[in-house]
Amino acid sequence: MLLSPNALLVKEYASLGQPFVYAVPCTPLKSEPRLIQFNEELAEQIGLQVDDLCTNQGIAILTGQQTWPGYDSIASIYCGHQFGVFVPQLGDGRAIVITEIRKGADYKQLQLKGAGPTPFSRRADGRAVLRSSIREFVASEALHALGIPTTRALSLTATPDPVFRETTEMAAVVCRVSESFLRFGHVEYFSHTNQHQELLQLLDWHIERHHSELYADDFENNPAPTLINWLKWLTQATAKLMAQWQSVGFCHGVMNTDNMSLMGLTIDYGPYGFLDKFDVDHICNHSDTHGRYSYRNQPRIGHWNLYVLASALMPLLHNDRETLQTILDEYPQQFQREHNALFAAKMGLNKQVSEEKQNEFIEYTLQMLHEHKLDMTRFFRSLSALQAPHADHSNLDKQFALWQKSSTFPWVLGDESQVESARAWLGQWMVIADNNLIGEKLNQINPIAIARNHLLQEAIAACEKGDDHVLKRLLQAVCKPYLEQPDLMDLYQAAPEWAQHLEISCSS
Secondary structure (H helix, E strand, O other): OOEOOOOEEEOOOHHHOOOOEEEOOOOOOOOOOEEEEEOHHHHHHHOEOHHHHOOHHHHHHHHOOOOOOOOOOEEEOOOEEEOOEEEOOOOOOOEEEEEEEEEOOEEEEEEEEOEOOOOOOOOOOOEEEHHHHHHHHHHHHHHHHOOOOEOEEEEEEEEEEEEEOOOEEEEEEEEEEEOOOOEHHHHHHHHHOOOHHHHHHHHHHHHHHHOHHHOOOOOOOOOHHHHHHHHHHHHHHHHHHHHHHHHHOEEOOOOOHHHOEOOOOEOOOOOOEEOOEOOOOOOOEOOOOOOOOOOOOHHHHHHHHHHHHHHHHHHHOOOOHHHHHHHHHOHHHHHHHHHHHHHHHHHOEOOOOOHHHHHHHHHHHHHHHHHHOOEHHHHHHHHHHOOOOOOOHHHHHHHHHHHHOOOOOOOOOOOHHHHHHHHHHHHHHHHHEOOOOOHHHHHHOOOOOOOOHHHHHHHHHHHHOOOOHHHHHHHHHHOOOOOOOHHHHHHHOOOOHHHHHOOEOOOO
16 A cells, blocks of 8 residues: 555556657665655655555665556656767666656656666666765755755665765665656657657647646647647746756756756756855866856756757747747746846845846846855845845944844955945945845745755765764755754855865766
């Protein structure tokens, strides 16, 4: 009894069959798995029986040791542009869907990452290491808590089985959850292999189930209106997602088209990172030698990837080239509008102030953060210490004194240039801020807890020694990112100097 009474095992995705999905059994690990994390809240939400999944049998299923009763696990084929270079065949090389669940209108797929090779592993072992699995679990739940669309993480298991990367590491399996794991690369694959009827079939299935409001009844005879409306939706969703990433300083690291979701979700957490010291050119992926996926470039790459997707749709929409171009041309404005709205909210800017002035102040703020390499999260969090804005000099002194008392005050007071810049910024902010949008209200917008690389590194090191407590504390913080928890104050501090030298690569 793995499912609650109001949930059903379904095979909606599996029923597509080949060439979309292929039956792939998981490969059992040699050692008994250890359950490190289990997301009870998510389990109950999607219709799972928590007690049953936490038994030995349940853990075996969540690790790929046993199959989900009544379901044959599957993997899918796709292709993609990796670092701008087209790779004609990729696929679920170490990701296997183990079940599909429907609870009323809510539909979810459960997918194991690291449960062994598939036909698409390309000579790899299909395994994941504990290091990257911890990072994926934490990031999935951290972004969800920040209100950013993402796949979720249900469980994290590990064994002493060796996995060989740059060094020998421990094997681990993450069970991740999503309404869909389809990527831009799925569309690319069926387009580039000239399987146009199959592409139409896949999009028919996807849009009808996940975007029924966009689905026209005469899709079979005239798919163009549905496909155009769906691309318009996805363009807007991707623009918003990029703006949300930027607003919290999240860097994905590998924005290949095969890592872009057809649902507008954050998917595939590899060498990601949150900005510590603000640097618009920050590269979180050590393998990204040319900075293609730097913080600055993420919005542009989101747009580039949408062009690739639209090109892959052309065989189905060859008479609608101008319409597709119009949709793509709207992306920069959509992104900028979302971006500026998010940053205006983070600073409590007065909505009566002209959009032009707000945008100028946002740009000024980001340039200042970059120039002084301020801690982005702590800077915005500290703004809640400021009170009613007034533009006279005496009040500026009072406001600056209040600001200094914030536990997240990011400036170095002994640095004269920083103090001067801080006071200059504060003077301008006092003119443009809205008294009704600042103070404690900003703490509901600006997080205090993010998944910083050095905190992840400490959690990884502890888990590799069998100590899960450090990871649990980190999850406690990032899953309530806006709440300042007194017993977790050490997790809200700026990154130590040694963290500047941490390097995260694609290897996992």
